[in-house]
Amino acid sequence: MIFVWLTGISPTFNRFLWKKWYNFLALHDPERLLSSMNYGFLPVGNGAESGKSPVDVVPQLELYEYVISDADINGKVVIEVGAGRGGGALYLSEKYNPLLYIGLDLAKNASVDCASLKQNSNLTFVAGDALQIPLKKHVADVLINIESSHCYSSIETFIEEVACVLKPGGYFCYCDLMPVSQVAMMKSQLASHDMHVLRAKDVTCNIMASLNRISDRNTDMIRKKVPWYLKRSFSDFAGIQHTGVYNLFESGKLVYYFFLAKRL
Numbered sequence: 001m002i003f004v005w006l007t008g009i010s011p012t013f014n015r016f017l018w019k020k021w022y023n024f025l026a027l028h029d030p031e032r033l034l035s036s037m038n039y040g041f042l043p044v045g046n047g048a049e050s051g052k053s054p055v056d057v058v059p060q061l062e063l064y065e066y067v068i069s070d071a072d073i074n075g076k077v078v079i080e081v082g083a084g085r086g087g088g089a090l091y092l093s094e095k096y097n098p099l100l101y102i103g104l105d106l107a108k109n110a111s112v113d114c115a116s117l118k119q120n121s122n123l124t125f126v127a128g129d130a131l132q133i134p135l136k137k138h139v140a141d142v143l144i145n146i147e148s149s150h151c152y153s154s155i156e157t158f159i160e161e162v163a164c165v166l167k168p169g170g171y172f173c174y175c176d177l178m179p180v181s182q183v184a185m186m187k188s189q190l191a192s193h194d195m196h197v198l199r200a201k202d203v204t205c206n207i208m209a210s211l212n213r214i215s216d217r218n219t220d221m222i223r224k225k226v227p228w229y230l231k232r233s234f235s236d237f238a239g240i241q242h243t244g245v246y247n248l249f250e251s252g253k254l255v256y257y258f259f260l261a262k263r264l
């Protein structure tokens with residue numbers, strides 16, 4: 001957890017470190033094994049929230065499906081903040097045919113890399129900061145943010161930016177890990193920026209089901225590709241079973257939350 005500790009030192013250092021980290025990942029993954037970098041989502045129990053059987057599902061893309069499930073993106077202007085290596089953006093823009101899908105990410109190498117994979121005329125990638133979104137006011141019908149906000153030095157500034165970029169009536173589709181205490185804070189920050197919460201759900205069990213499924217694959221990837229001095233941090237960060245983040249989910253200290261909010 002040394003990496004997580006380092007990110008707490010100062011907001012500027014935090015931004016610098018995450019940017020370095022994700023640029024590093026983009027440069028060291030030419031095969032694009034990490035085209036989507038989230039923990040994934042799998043349906044669990046009787047109340048399974050997806051019609052598909054887990055074997056048909058790519059958990060990282062299933063998380064994208066889940067997060068947008070109540071927001072129709074067909075024919076809409078969509079902005080994804082923290083689009084990473086673009087795997088989710090490519091998938092959604094091909095499947096749901098938005099008018100325009102803009103994937104924004106702080107890590108320049110990630111967006112340069114995405115530009116080379118771009119296949120749809122409705123898909124574009126830009127480098128930029130979630131805390132200073134380089135787009136006009138009220139341009140987006142839908143803003144997607146998946147497992148990126150834990151890197152931001154201020155969630156409140158991010159929510160202000162989201163409220164600014166969304167059109168009135170637009171949707172904010174969000175999920176991320178957070179300490180339990182942040183859930184209530186998020187709800188009140190959304191409300192104070194004219195964002196009405198339509199759904200809020202703890203999906204930690206779905207995320208852990210996915211981590212259980214992908215743990216062996218990720219362990220193998222870390223064993224083969226990551227230098228020895230980074231193996232521990234990578235395992236924590238990748239949510240490998242019985243390491244840092246996974247244990248915090250298991251103990252209930254960290255939760256993984258989904259929010260759907262509507263801009264008033």
Ligand SMILES: C[S@@+](CC[C@H](N)C(=O)[O-])C[C@H]1O[C@@H](n2cnc3c(N)ncnc32)[C@H](O)[C@@H]1O
Pocket residue numbers: 015018019022035036037038081082083084085086087088104105106107110128129130131145146147148149151152
């Ligand atoms: C865990 S990855 C998730 C990427 C993508 N959403 C996915 O599911 O594959 C987090 C992403 O957030 C990006 N990020 C971190 N801080 C950011 C910031 N301040 N502004 C924009 N993107 C940021 C990182 O560069 C990284 O690509």
